[in-house]
Amino acid sequence: MTTFAVIMAGGSGTRFWPLSRKARPKQLLPLGPSPESLLAETVRRIAPLVPPERVLIATSEALADAIARALPNVPRENILGEPVGRNTAPCVGWAAAHAARRDPNATILVLPSDHHIGDEPRFLAALERAVAAAASGDLVTVGIEPTRPETGYGYLEKAEVLTDGVHRCARFVEKPDRARAEEFLATGKFLWNSGMFFFRADAILGAIRSTLPALADALDRYDAAAREGTEAELVRATYGGLPNVSIDNGVMEKAGRIAVVPASFGWSDLGSYQTAWELAPKDDAQNAVPEGTVLVDAKGNYARSTSGKRIALVGVEGLVVIETDDAILVIPRDRDQDVKKVVEALAARGEGERL
Amino acid sequence: MTTFAVIMAGGSGTRFWPLSRKARPKQLLPLGPSPESLLAETVRRIAPLVPPERVLIATSEALADAIARALPNVPRENILGEPVGRNTAPCVGWAAAHAARRDPNATILVLPSDHHIGDEPRFLAALERAVAAAASGDLVTVGIEPTRPETGYGYLEKAEVLTDGVHRCARFVEKPDRARAEEFLATGKFLWNSGMFFFRADAILGAIRSTLPALADALDRYDAAAREGTEAELVRATYGGLPNVSIDNGVMEKAGRIAVVPASFGWSDLGSYQTAWELAPKDDAQNAVPEGTVLVDAKGNYARSTSGKRIALVGVEGLVVIETDDAILVIPRDRDQDVKKVVEALAARGEGERL
Numbered sequence: 005m006t007t008f009a010v011i012m013a014g015g016s017g018t019r020f021w022p023l024s025r026k027a028r029p030k031q032l033l034p035l036g037p038s039p040e041s042l043l044a045e046t047v048r049r050i051a052p053l054v055p056p057e058r059v060l061i062a063t064s065e066a067l068a069d070a071i072a073r074a075l076p077n078v079p080r081e082n083i084l085g086e087p088v089g090r091n092t093a094p095c096v097g098w099a100a101a102h103a104a105r106r107d108p109n110a111t112i113l114v115l116p117s118d119h120h121i122g123d124e125p126r127f128l129a130a131l132e133r134a135v136a137a138a139a140s141g142d143l144v145t146v147g148i149e150p151t152r153p154e155t156g157y158g159y160l161e162k163a164e165v166l167t168d169g170v171h172r173c174a175r176f177v178e179k180p181d182r183a184r185a186e187e188f189l190a191t192g193k194f195l196w197n198s199g200m201f202f203f204r205a206d207a208i209l210g211a212i213r214s215t216l217p218a219l220a221d222a223l224d225r226y227d228a229a230a231r232e233g234t235e236a237e238l239v240r241a242t243y244g245g246l247p248n249v250s251i252d253n254g255v256m257e258k259a260g261r262i263a264v265v266p267a268s269f270g271w272s273d274l275g276s277y278q279t280a281w282e283l284a285p286k287d288d289a290q291n292a293v294p295e296g297t298v299l300v301d302a303k304g305n306y307a308r309s310t311s312g313k314r315i316a317l318v319g320v321e322g323l324v325v326i327e328t329d330d331a332i333l334v335i336p337r338d339r340d341q342d343v344k345k346v347v348e349a350l351a352a353r354g355e356g357e358r359l
Numbered sequence: 360m361t362t363f364a365v366i367m368a369g370g371s372g373t374r375f376w377p378l379s380r381k382a383r384p385k386q387l388l389p390l391g392p393s394p395e396s397l398l399a400e401t402v403r404r405i406a407p408l409v410p411p412e413r414v415l416i417a418t419s420e421a422l423a424d425a426i427a428r429a430l431p432n433v434p435r436e437n438i439l440g441e442p443v444g445r446n447t448a449p450c451v452g453w454a455a456a457h458a459a460r461r462d463p464n465a466t467i468l469v470l471p472s473d474h475h476i477g478d479e480p481r482f483l484a485a486l487e488r489a490v491a492a493a494a495s496g497d498l499v500t501v502g503i504e505p506t507r508p509e510t511g512y513g514y515l516e517k518a519e520v521l522t523d524g525v526h527r528c529a530r531f532v533e534k535p536d537r538a539r540a541e542e543f544l545a546t547g548k549f550l551w552n553s554g555m556f557f558f559r560a561d562a563i564l565g566a567i568r569s570t571l572p573a574l575a576d577a578l579d580r581y582d583a584a585a586r587e588g589t590e591a592e593l594v595r596a597t598y599g600g601l602p603n604v605s606i607d608n609g610v611m612e613k614a615g616r617i618a619v620v621p622a623s624f625g626w627s628d629l630g631s632y633q634t635a636w637e638l639a640p641k642d643d644a645q646n647a648v649p650e651g652t653v654l655v656d657a658k659g660n661y662a663r664s665t666s667g668k669r670i671a672l673v674g675v676e677g678l679v680v681i682e683t684d685d686a687i688l689v690i691p692r693d694r695d696q697d698v699k700k701v702v703e704a705l706a707a708r709g710e711g712e713r714l
Contacts, residue, residue, distance in 0.1 A: 022671070298704045300697060300700045301697075313684075314377075314687070314713055316688045318689070318694060318697050320689055323689065325687065331669045332668050332671065332680065333670075334673070334675055334678065334680050334689060335672075336675065339673060345673065346653050358669055
């Protein structure tokens with residue numbers, strides 16, 4: 005049995021404009037505390053379990069070259085560029101087919117590319133447990149022990165114990181409102197959906213065949229085309245017609261038994277400037293700013309200049325200040341969900357070069 | 360009789376950092392509503408009374424070349440570069456000596472280079488009246504009718520009428536505290552000191568001889584050296600020893616009768632970002648920002664990017680946001696007096712290249 009990682013790296017991350025752009029999405033940016041991009045961190049982090057030559061990257065065709073440059077250790081043919089985005093079932097299926105061609109007994113780890121992991125040894129231990137659980141043919145996920153009634157994440161409901169540290173997963177739950185999130189936390193039975201999935205290639209491909217037969221047929225044709233050397237053309241011609249559903253709700257939940265490994269390893273969805281600020285090293289006044297920034301009565305700010313300009317913040321609190329080679333953003337940290345309004349305004353004006 | 364203007368252009372304007380720098384002080388920046396620099400505006404504005412060939416610029420030696428480039432119509436020899444700053448008595452005296460060499464009957468208009476004038480016809484009318492009043496040998500100033508109890512300006516106390524529209528000036532008053540400023544406004548007898556002075560060259564040189572004989576002697580030696588072609592060397596060797604006093608308190612007030620022309624012409628000391636915002640064209644939400652700025656719930660902001668970057672302001676109010684080729688400043692408009700703290704911090708760190 006060999007392990008393959010499928011890293012999901014198709015997102016655009018408009019909530020990190022102007023740092024993130026269509027051509028330089030958030031997974032290619034060093035948004036965590038380290039100077040590595042989130043994607044490079046993900047590849048490095050799983051190297052003890054999966055070497056780079058067995059890391060597959062699921063992304064868009066438009067980003068494939070940029071990702072290849074960002075990951076020199078990952079072979080170019082491992083980067084699967086979707087011609088159009090079709091949710092996660094098609095790209096996980098396509099990646100599973102790739103892995104199965106190289107090893108029919110492959111086990112696959114599906115991992116997001118844009119998360120922060122605070123405790124890597126515990127992260128790896130949880131992944132080892134999940135990989136072991138997948139050996140039985142179960143579809144496995146990792147659920148994060150919640151620490152607050154978060155409304156920004158999906159949840160997993162944990163049921164009876166299957167084996168040591170592994171539970172049956174009763175269901176996937178969409179992002180709840182505040183009241184339900186508080187209930188979830190109180191029951192002790194709910195976990196945050198980490199978006200990480202673990203299965204044998206044959207198990208997930210079997211599940212796809214039973215739940216999305218049209219996708220299974222398409223994957224068979226991709227396999228046949230791959231043997232002829234014409235897969236790329238066939239994908240480009242047919243990918244847009246694949247079912248636009250997710251791997252968790254659309255396949256795993258419908259297919260049968262799902263297992264969940266509860267875990268805690270300082271996990272965080274790096275989804276906004278607020279989170280980036282929370283994770284960043286800060287000074288005594290809670291500012292996360294470049295070295296050398298001039299601060300006068302400034303508290304709780306997050307600032308970045310991609311060109312290394314000297315930033316001066318005077319008498320401001322809780323602001324996000326971002327400067328890139330063609331744009332400047334100033335927004336209160338607690339309004340960071342409105343960054344996308346700027347992106348929408350620029351799109352409406354036709355300023356495509358700034359998106 | 361010919362008129363000469365002496366434009367005082369030696370200041371550095373740290374309150375406009377990072378737009379203003381030692382090598383690019385505020386008078387060389389377009390800080391008013393027009394795209395001209397404040398200095399170029401000053402020269403253009405007085406052209407109906409004084410042609411550029413009779414405009415003398417009093418500045419520092421370090422700025423002389425930059426000023427010559429900014430004022431191509433002003434002859435290079437009209438730019439008087441002080442080797443060290445010595446307050447206004449030495450530079451006004453030196454400029455008066457220059458003017459007197461060219462025309463012993465010259466009348467001199469001393470004008471600041473960093474003010475905004477809203478109503479140029481009324482400004483010119485006031486200057487004509489002041490020039491006419493100076494013909495008698497009086498030392499004349501223009502006082503601005505105050506519109507609020509401003510504590511940021513010096514004041515002039517107006518006494519009896521001398522001729523139509525011209526009063527005797529009882530005294531110069533330093534910047535008052537709030538209570539005194541309110542008294543001043545209530546009496547109707549106080550005017551803002553515009554820093555504009557008008558006198559015959561022989562009158563001011565005579566006043567200098569009676570109040571600052573050491574300066575008068577030095578100016579005699581400069582005249583003699585000028586006839587030999589060695590003035591520049593003598594100035595460089597001796598200027599630092601000249602008395603460090605102002606022309607208004609140090610000479611005019613002590614010398615004898617001062618006249619004042621009360622006037623109103625939309626005058627404003629362009630001393631800070633707050634004033635620049637007040638004078639700038641604004642949108643309905645009181646933002647003074649570059650065309651194309653993305654504004655979402657943003658009110659009363661002042662923003663500039665010298666490189667023309669797209670600025671986006673979301674959910675912020677009353678901020679100053681400035682970006683230049685090497686620095687970014689964010690500060691509330693009502694704390695703009697603290698910009699100098701940033702300059703002080705950079706100086707203390709030895710970041711001279713950013714000052």
